[in-house]
Amino acid sequence: MTITVLSLLAVGTLVGMVIGWRHRTARTSAVIGELPAAPTVLGAVLAGEIAVSYVATTFHDEWLERVTALGLGVRGRATVTVHEHALVVSRNGAPDLVLPATALCGVTRSSGMVGKFVADASIVVVTWASTGPDGHEVLLDTGLRPDHTSERGVLDDALRSIISTAPAPKEQQ
Structure with a gap:
């Protein structure tokens, strides 16, 4: 009897989690719409692989x-x-995420974001x-944690260089 009750409780929990994930997906789809169109020409590689x-990915400044x-x-x-x-x-x-430089607004560092927290x-x-x-x-925030400490600065610098040369999004003009 106890095993049956615990099994039903576990299945019910899993079903609830799946339903919750689907509802969150529907809610966020209604807000963000489609991804920005990928550029037809990517240009030279500034920082690679x-x-x-x-x-x-979270809503801007709402990292939970x-x-x-x-x-x-x-x-x-990735x-x-x-x-x-x-x-x-x-x-x-998961599908690749290709963001045109014109859609990029900024880059910063954090020690935590949606269930991932690190000391530095x-x-x-x-x-x-x-x-x-x-x-x-x-506005959305995407968190990326490079495997090697030395690559964090490389990624920061490369992103800042394409953000500074891209036209500002409509909201910031």
């Missing part, structure tokens, strides 16, 4: 509010390449803009 942990739409909520391994005109995050087991500020947080279904601009 940096192995990272893809932490998550995970965005699950479009596969952005799945944590995992490689990052910064091109003249785009940031490319090639994720294992080793999470590189990229702020970028998406256009919601109703045409308004939505």
Whole structure:
């Protein structure tokens, strides 16, 4: 009897988690709309093949509010390449994230983001803009933690260089 009750409780918990994830995905999809269109020409590689942990994508400055739409909520391994005109995050087991330089708004460091906390500020947080279904601009933060300490500065510098040369998003002009 006890095993049956515990089994039903475990199954009920798993079903509740799946339903919750689907509801969060629907809510975040309604807010962020589609990803920015990837540029047709990526340009020269400024920093390439940096192995990272893809932490998550959240709403800007709300680092506990995970965005699950479009596969952005799945944590995992990735490689990052910064091109003249785009940031490319090639994720294992999830769709690649290709953000045009024109969508990038800023880069900062953090020691924590949505369930991933580290002692040093080793999470590189990229702020970028998406256009919601109703045409308004939505700012998002994507956390990337390079495997090697020396690559954090390389990633920061490369991202800052393409952000400074790209036109500002509509909201900042």
